[in-house]
Amino acid sequence: MNVLVIGGGNMGMTYAAAIATSNFLTDGSLMIFDKSEEKLNELRSKGLFDVHDQLATCLPKADVVLIAVKPVHAPGLMAEMKPMVSDEQLFVSIMAGVTIKTIRKGLGVGKVVRAMPNLPALVGLGMTSFTASEQVSRLELAAIERLLDTTGRSIMLPSESKIDASTGISGSGPAYIFYFMQALMDAATKMGFLEADARLLVSQTFAGAVELFNSSALSPEDWMAKVASKGGTTRAALDSMDGNNVNALIQEAAYAAFRRAEELGKQSEGKEVSHA
Ligand SMILES: NC(=O)C1=CN([C@@H]2O[C@H](COP(=O)(O)OP(=O)(O)OC[C@H]3O[C@@H](n4cnc5c(N)ncnc54)[C@H](O)[C@@H]3O)[C@@H](O)[C@H]2O)C=CC1
Numbered sequence: 001m002n003v004l005v006i007g008g009g010n011m012g013m014t015y016a017a018a019i020a021t022s023n024f025l026t027d028g029s030l031m032i033f034d035k036s037e038e039k040l041n042e043l044r045s046k047g048l049f050d051v052h053d054q055l056a057t058c059l060p061k062a063d064v065v066l067i068a069v070k071p072v073h074a075p076g077l078m079a080e081m082k083p084m085v086s087d088e089q090l091f092v093s094i095m096a097g098v099t100i101k102t103i104r105k106g107l108g109v110g111k112v113v114r115a116m117p118n119l120p121a122l123v124g125l126g127m128t129s130f131t132a133s134e135q136v137s138r139l140e141l142a143a144i145e146r147l148l149d150t151t152g153r154s155i156m157l158p159s160e161s162k163i164d165a166s167t168g169i170s171g172s173g174p175a176y177i178f179y180f181m182q183a184l185m186d187a188a189t190k191m192g193f194l195e196a197d198a199r200l201l202v203s204q205t206f207a208g209a210v211e212l213f214n215s216s217a218l219s220p221e222d223w224m225a226k227v228a229s230k231g232g233t234t235r236a237a238l239d240s241m242d243g244n245n246v247n248a249l250i251q252e253a254a255y256a257a258f259r260r261a262e263e264l265g266k267q268s269e270g271k272e273v274s275h276a
């Protein structure tokens with residue numbers, strides 16, 4: 001199988017490097033295409049992939065094409081690709097808010113997988129959700145799942161609506177965690193800790209809590225109950241959060257991302273977006 005990654009930025013390079021260093025490709029080659037001269041030099045210096053600066057030299061040879069450019073560059077890229085693609089090829093897009101319908105129309109092809117990864121893919125701990133057009137076979141889906149799993153874990157979802165929903169949870173989610181970390185570091189700094197100490201206190205607390213959570217089937221609420229003793233310090237903090245409706249506010253934030261993902265999808269299809 002020949003795989004082509006289009007766009008060697010944060011995400012494209014992460015996928016390409018993960019595929020190159022995994023045992024995903026037992027035969028065939030891994031090609032990568034970008035337009036920026038600076039990026040091309042960076043990609044060549046890695047020595048991991050077959051780097052291309054022309055679509056004509058790589059696109060027709062590819063069985064699977066992973067599109068990893070920014071959504072704003074999608075229309076121009078697809079117009080350039082269209083004369084060189086075939087219905088046998090399978091296209092995997094990680095572009096946020098670009099629908100399967102838009103890609104099928106833009107490229108004039110049938111087999112499209114839409115995936116939503118997240119930034120921890122950079123360290124092999126990504127969470128990717130994906131769904132596919134009905135032209136993609138079970139066998140092809142299994143191969144795509146293995147490809148996506150080179151950057152962490154993946155989950156297949158039944159519809160694009162669920163992809164938009166997962167964008168509000170796992171796609172944008174790392175930023176919510178960083179938001180919480182920043183707030184705790186701000187509090188630590190106010191309490192007089194040096195920045196480096198605040199960083200350690202916060203990062204080890206997050207790492208430890210996640211490790212504990214993964215060590216059993218207990219729910220977050222069960223774990224909260226284990227940390228909090230009656231009348232103690234944690235109870236004071238949790239009561240403060242409950243009093244300020246923090247749970248509801250976090251849910252509202254996730255829904256805001258979900259709604260924005262839906263809007264971007266509609267915009268990619270040229271539909272009016274109502275802000276009612
Ligand atoms: N960063 C994130 O957390 C997430 C990003 N995504 C999606 O991943 C995609 C890529 O994002 P990043 O890697 O952060 O962007 P980036 O800006 O780092 O990389 C994009 C790359 O595409 C190249 N490019 C632009 N137009 C091109 C063209 N016509 N042909 C070939 N190459 C072209 C650019 O030179 C650049 O190297 C976006 O569509 C984004 O929605 C999805 C989930 C999470």
Ligand SMILES: O=C(O)[C@@H]1CCC=N1
Nearest residue numbers: 096117118167171172
């Ligand atoms: O913010 C964004 O639009 C993209 C999608 C998920 C993470 N980053």
